[in-house]
Amino acid sequence: MRWLLDPFTAPFMQRALIAVVALGVAGGLLGTWVVLRRLAFFVHAAGSATFPGLAVAGPWGIAPALAALGAALGFAGLLSRLTRGSATSTDAATGLLLAAALALGAVLASDVYPSGTGVDRLLFGTLLGLGDGDLWLAGAVAAAALVASAALARTWLASGFDPAAAPALGIRLARGDWLLLALLAATVVAALPAVGALLASTLLVVPAATARLVTGSLPALLAAAVALALVEGVGGLLLAYHGDLPPGPAIAVIGGGVFALVACADALLRRRRPPEATA
Amino acid sequence: MSALEVRGLSASYGTGPAVLRDVTFSALAGQAVAVLGPNGGGKTTLFRALLGELAPTSGTVAIAGDLAYVPQTERARLDFPVGALDVALMGAYARTPWYRRIGATDRRRALDALGRVGLEDRARERFGALSGGQRQRVLIARALVRDARVLLLDEPFAGVDRASERAMVDMLDDLRADGRVLLIATHDIEQARRWDRVLCLRGQQIAYGAPAQALTTSVLEQTYGAEIVVLEDGRRAVAVQHHDHAHQ
Numbered sequence: 001m002r003w004l005l006d007p008f009t010a011p012f013m014q015r016a017l018i019a020v021v022a023l024g025v026a027g028g029l030l031g032t033w034v035v036l037r038r039l040a041f042f043v044h045a046a047g048s049a050t051f052p053g054l055a056v057a058g059p060w061g062i063a064p065a066l067a068a069l070g071a072a073l074g075f076a077g078l079l080s081r082l083t084r085g086s087a088t089s090t091d092a093a094t095g096l097l098l099a100a101a102l103a104l105g106a107v108l109a110s111d112v113y114p115s116g117t118g119v120d121r122l123l124f125g126t127l128l129g130l131g132d133g134d135l136w137l138a139g140a141v142a143a144a145a146l147v148a149s150a151a152l153a154r155t156w157l158a159s160g161f162d163p164a165a166a167p168a169l170g171i172r173l174a175r176g177d178w179l180l181l182a183l184l185a186a187t188v189v190a191a192l193p194a195v196g197a198l199l200a201s202t203l204l205v206v207p208a209a210t211a212r213l214v215t216g217s218l219p220a221l222l223a224a225a226v227a228l229a230l231v232e233g234v235g236g237l238l239l240a241y242h243g244d245l246p247p248g249p250a251i252a253v254i255g256g257g258v259f260a261l262v263a264c265a266d267a268l269l270r271r272r273r274p275p276e277a278t279a
Numbered sequence: 280m281s282a283l284e285v286r287g288l289s290a291s292y293g294t295g296p297a298v299l300r301d302v303t304f305s306a307l308a309g310q311a312v313a314v315l316g317p318n319g320g321g322k323t324t325l326f327r328a329l330l331g332e333l334a335p336t337s338g339t340v341a342i343a344g345d346l347a348y349v350p351q352t353e354r355a356r357l358d359f360p361v362g363a364l365d366v367a368l369m370g371a372y373a374r375t376p377w378y379r380r381i382g383a384t385d386r387r388r389a390l391d392a393l394g395r396v397g398l399e400d401r402a403r404e405r406f407g408a409l410s411g412g413q414r415q416r417v418l419i420a421r422a423l424v425r426d427a428r429v430l431l432l433d434e435p436f437a438g439v440d441r442a443s444e445r446a447m448v449d450m451l452d453d454l455r456a457d458g459r460v461l462l463i464a465t466h467d468i469e470q471a472r473r474w475d476r477v478l479c480l481r482g483q484q485i486a487y488g489a490p491a492q493a494l495t496t497s498v499l500e501q502t503y504g505a506e507i508v509v510l511e512d513g514r515r516a517v518a519v520q521h522h523d524h525a526h527q
Contacts, residue, residue: 152377
């Protein structure tokens with residue numbers, strides 16, 4: 001029990017706990033839509049797309065989170081513009097913009113503004129030094145994810161289920177899609193300090209993908225994804241604390257392990273019982 | 280009075296050339312109109328123009344009441360965690376403000392609609408686990424929840440077995456008896472002969488009228504061109520390639 005509770009007597013761990021709980025709520029709720037709408041690559045790319053923002057934040061005197069948010073929202077906006085009614089697939093457009101963002105970031109960091117301090121930390125996350133601003137941002141995306149999940153669930157469901165038929169149901173496709181991408185971009189940015197840009201998927205993809213294996217309805221999927229994100233997030237913090245690891249990789253290891261266990265158990269159970277009759 | 284009246288309708292995608300020209304027809308309440316034509320002939324374009332998703336470059340459309348679109352079921356994501364009832368409830372989305380839950384009246388209406396298409400006992404079943412014909416009926420139930428007076432059905436018999444097809448024809452007859460107008464896109468001439476009117480399209484309107492008058496040899500040749508196959512007994516069938524007209 002001491003192994004479980006003692007770490008959280010330290011103020012920096014309390015801050016990390018607040019951040020991970022807020023990010024777990026946002027990650028579980030929005031992650032459900034990431035998995036259903038096949039946006040995992042976007043989540044990964046949005047994290048990396050913050051690079052040019054982070055490279056200019058120091059030299060320009062902007063808060064890194066704000067610069068990263070600007071870069072990620074710009075990325076989401078460009079992507080939704082590029083794919084709207086065009087022949088370019090979301091995957092191809094994401095890859096294109098990701099390459100552009102990384103190239104721009106590399107040029108800015110190496111040639112234009114060589115003093116890219118703090119970039120490493122933001123790519124992999126840290127337990128130490130989560131500031132008030134980081135916690136407020138995590139809380140804000142959690143609140144936004146809760147409100148959006150209630151208000152936009154029908155839009156996201158109908159447009160993901162059958163985009164061609166959604167407008168005829170009164171669904172405003174472009175607005176719903178843009179809001180989802182913007183919220184995801186904001187959540188990725190909020191997750192940067194704790195888990196890092198390269199491992200934002202650990203909270204935004206892995207828990208929901210695991211929950212998807214064993215749930216059959218949307219409410220069950222949302223609830224299970226949030227529960228898993230919270231458990232894996234807090235477990236990851238403990239592992240990071242005791243193992244002296246950065247929190248991003250620790251949460252990723254636990255998330256990956258849980259996914260593997262659930263996938264194996266599901267496969268074994270399926271083999272034992274006859275397949276469901278399809279009418 | 281016509282429940283649906285279309286005059287001189289032309290439509291194009293963006294600033295491109297017109298893909299549908301000069302469509303003029305009207306339908307009375309309770310009539311079913313087969314919209315017949317080859318792939319790329321303008322059936323989907325006509326539906327999109329009627330739905331207001333595509334601004335007509337000329338012409339007018341007058342509709343008495345609401346309009347609903349019944350898409351092909353294989354366009355939907357069959358792996359989505361939605362039950363038949365969830366899909367039927369989507370018909371209530373347009374009238375439910377974003378800050379409200381779907382009301383009890385609409386839930387009852389959705390269950391009634393599923394009952395009407397013979398699937399009340401399947402309400403909880405996952406949409407993707409239903410057969411093609413059952414999925415098509417769920418999508419029709421969704422249009423009923425919308426309480427649409429005009430239903431646009433996109434190839435409703437594609438991928439549906441014979442038994443389900445008969446059940447669906449009975450169900451569509453039932454909807455006609457309500458006074459609803461049905462527009463049924465098809466590329467199957469035998470299917471088109473079943474309905475009250477037939478509208479032949481190939482980029483423009485080739486003919487409109489009762490099947491016996493409209494489906495002449497010359498109209499069919501103009502509609503299908505080289506795709507047509509004449510059977511030995513003089514009846515005609517169409518050599519159909521699999522439809523894929525979503526991206527026009």
